[in-house]
Amino acid sequence: MAALAVIARFTQLIADFEKVVRRSRRGDDGRGIIEASDRGHSLYHRFATFLAFYLKNEKPSVEEPGAEQLDAVHVMTIHQSKGLQWPVVFVPSLTATRLPPGRVGRTREWLIDERLFSRDRYEGTDDQERRLFYVAMTRAREWLSISAHRTPRVRPVRPSPYLLEVAGGEHALRTPDQLVLPVSVGGAQIEPEGRRVSFSELAAADRCGLAHWYRDIVGLRPALAVEMGYGRAVHHLLRLIAEDVQATGRVPSRSAVEDLLDREFYLPFAPRRTFAELSKAARRLIDRYVADHRDELHSIWATERPFELHLDGLVVTGRADVVIRLDRSGSVPQLAIADYKTAAAHLPDNELQIQTYAAAAAGEGLDVVAGWIHDLPTGRRAPVPLSEERLRRATDELRRRARRLDEGDYRPRPGEACRRCDVARLCRFAVVSTR
Numbered sequence: 001m002a003a004l005a006v007i008a009r010f011t012q013l014i015a016d017f018e019k020v021v022r023r024s025r026r027g028d029d030g031r032g033i034i035e036a037s038d039r040g041h042s043l044y045h046r047f048a049t050f051l052a053f054y055l056k057n058e059k060p061s062v063e064e065p066g067a068e069q070l071d072a073v074h075v076m077t078i079h080q081s082k083g084l085q086w087p088v089v090f091v092p093s094l095t096a097t098r099l100p101p102g103r104v105g106r107t108r109e110w111l112i113d114e115r116l117f118s119r120d121r122y123e124g125t126d127d128q129e130r131r132l133f134y135v136a137m138t139r140a141r142e143w144l145s146i147s148a149h150r151t152p153r154v155r156p157v158r159p160s161p162y163l164l165e166v167a168g169g170e171h172a173l174r175t176p177d178q179l180v181l182p183v184s185v186g187g188a189q190i191e192p193e194g195r196r197v198s199f200s201e202l203a204a205a206d207r208c209g210l211a212h213w214y215r216d217i218v219g220l221r222p223a224l225a226v227e228m229g230y231g232r233a234v235h236h237l238l239r240l241i242a243e244d245v246q247a248t249g250r251v252p253s254r255s256a257v258e259d260l261l262d263r264e265f266y267l268p269f270a271p272r273r274t275f276a277e278l279s280k281a282a283r284r285l286i287d288r289y290v291a292d293h294r295d296e297l298h299s300i301w302a303t304e305r306p307f308e309l310h311l312d313g314l315v316v317t318g319r320a321d322v323v324i325r326l327d328r329s330g331s332v333p334q335l336a337i338a339d340y341k342t343a344a345a346h347l348p349d350n351e352l353q354i355q356t357y358a359a360a361a362a363g364e365g366l367d368v369v370a371g372w373i374h375d376l377p378t379g380r381r382a383p384v385p386l387s388e389e390r391l392r393r394a395t396d397e398l399r400r401r402a403r404r405l406d407e408g409d410y411r412p413r414p415g416e417a418c419r420r421c422d423v424a425r426l427c428r429f430a431v432v433s434t435r
């Protein structure tokens with residue numbers, strides 16, 4: 001494990017480096033792509049410098065994989081905590097000079113041309129700091145402590161104005177001996193947070209437990225794929241078109257869609273030729289979609305809609321590509337969930353994915369009456385059964401998969417998946433030649 005963890009760290013460093021230096025950029029007119037170099041002496045020289053810099057500045061410790069899953073206190077900055085939640089959260093050190101920091105809003109002298117960056121973003125504003133405070137306060141699911149200490153160093157400091165606003169003035173702050181410790185909330189014992197797992201994680205672990213272990217537990221990063229981001233770029237364009245229709249009430253013309261593609265379609269690592277080919281493919285998909293589903297574009301209820309399915313001790317998260325409103329009469333709209341696939345091959349989990357979102361939607365009180373897997377290359381739609389029985393079977397399946405992960409069952413499943421498996425060279429179960 002320790003040896004693998006070292007290799008994994010090395011793959012992470014390569015990935016970090018490549019994501020920056022091999023990223024192409026748009027031409028100065030906002031169109032066309034300027035490729036980054038992916039070979040040559042200078043690239044390796046830069047990598048050597050990057051490694052030397054890393055070794056000098058970091059203590060290259062190798063953490064045992066899985067440490068982050070320990071039942072322990074997580075200590076982190078507010079920025080690092082974005083998007084995460086815990087049952088109990090402490091936000092200490094809310095003093096007048098720390099949040100907002102004393103320098104916020106003060107004009108500073110910059111050595112970089114100010115047209116190249118947003119001065120506000122780096123000098124900070126009260127609004128930004130309040131938003132950050134809001135992020136900190138909303139990380140707790142059950143119990144939140146916000147506090148300040150009177151003498152961080154030698155001289156006493158005042159509490160943060162944000163803390164005072166929430167407390168209702170300095171007189172309302174409590175001293176440590178008056179604190180009510182988070183033993184219970186509203187008379188009920190704090191429930192341990194359910195295990196949160198994304199649907200894609202459950203799907204990947206089911207395709208091959210060992211591949212999942214290599215990637216997500218050990219942390220091996222795959223080699224950079226030139227087509228990386230294609231599916232996401234197509235989803236992004238569809239979302240922009242849907243938002244445009246919602247805002248204007250009109251389906252964009254063909255030339256407007258062309259313009260949008262020129263402006264917004266971007267693959268960070270594709271060389272020019274691959275970019276041109278994939279850009280053409282994306283054009284075909286989008287044209288077909290807009291031509292076939294003009295009416296539907298007027299009925300889009302949400303795009304990239306996050307869902308959380310709460311089962312006992314388990315929360316399965318995911319994001320549906322698009323939710324369509326089927327009827328406009330009732331106060332609770334009848335909805336359909338569609339998932340767009342950009343690759344021709346359909347994984348067997350596609351149905352399960354939509355059923356997961358439908359079950360989560362039911363938990364929110366939404367009425368999802370249809371689900372479709374939409375194959376963008378062919379324009380075909382496969383309906384997904386959403387009867388109560390099918391949703392019950394789907395949730396049983398999710399529980400079974402989560403249990404296997406909890407039990408550390410990372411069994412290999414050699415087969416078709418080995419062909420596209422990026423850890424096949426390390427795997428003694430691989431069933432295809434990888435050389």
Ligand code: SF4
Nearest residue numbers: 208211418421427430
């Ligand atoms: S090569 Fe095959 S068996 Fe091995 S980890 Fe990859 S998918 Fe699993």
